[in-house]
Amino acid sequence: MTENTTSVGGGNRPDASVSALKGRTGAGAPAGTRGKTTVADGVVAKIAGMAAREVPGIFSLGAGMARALGAMRERVPGGGGAVTRGVKVEVGERQAAVDLDVVVEYGVSIVDVAGDVRTNVIGAVERMTGLEVVEVNIAVDDVHLPDEEQAEPDEGRVR
Incomplete structure (x- = not known):
């Protein structure tokens, strides 16, 4: 049974018919394909988020509420999550x-x-x-206007 996979990047792998993620076992298999490699959803989400932010014309990622919650989460030590805000992924064995x-x-x-x-x-x-x-599905949630500044929460009306 032959697995049909295409080589990304011009065929750098020794045997393009073997997926490096799935791998093969046995003494005859190349060392680079012995065993199985899994990639966590969070890893793919971070890569996708960084790649999307690199594109000129993208102001930010995340819908209105997600951006607001993300801004608060960033202020909390260890909150993180800014890279994956607005990114959802589904990862299978060979596809995402x-x-x-x-x-x-x-x-x-x-x-x-x-x-x-x-x-x-x-x-x-x-x-x-x-x-x-x-697939890469894109939902455009807002347009950032030049005169809009990042809204900082007010300290309140009463001093």
Whole structure:
């Protein structure tokens, strides 16, 4: 039984018909394919989030409430999570699907930015993990206007 996998990056693997994630066992198998490699959902989410943020025209990731909660979480020591805010992934043995919630800069072509985000996310996830990205769904939740500043919570009306 032959496993059909495509080699990402021009065939750098010794045997393109063997997935480095699934691997083979036995003395005849190349050392790089002995055993199984698993990639956690959080790893794929971080890669996808970083790749999406690299695209010009992306202001931030996350829907309104997620951004607000994320901003509070970042202020708490050890809260983290900023890289994966607005990113949801589903990871299988050989494939991954990515959902992104994004805020774009005013004036950019949303269609072009979405295409660039897809290209960058697919390239980064496939290159770094060896997983095939079957889809990247993008929800544009907001447009950041040039005169909008990051809203800082007021200290309150009473002093």
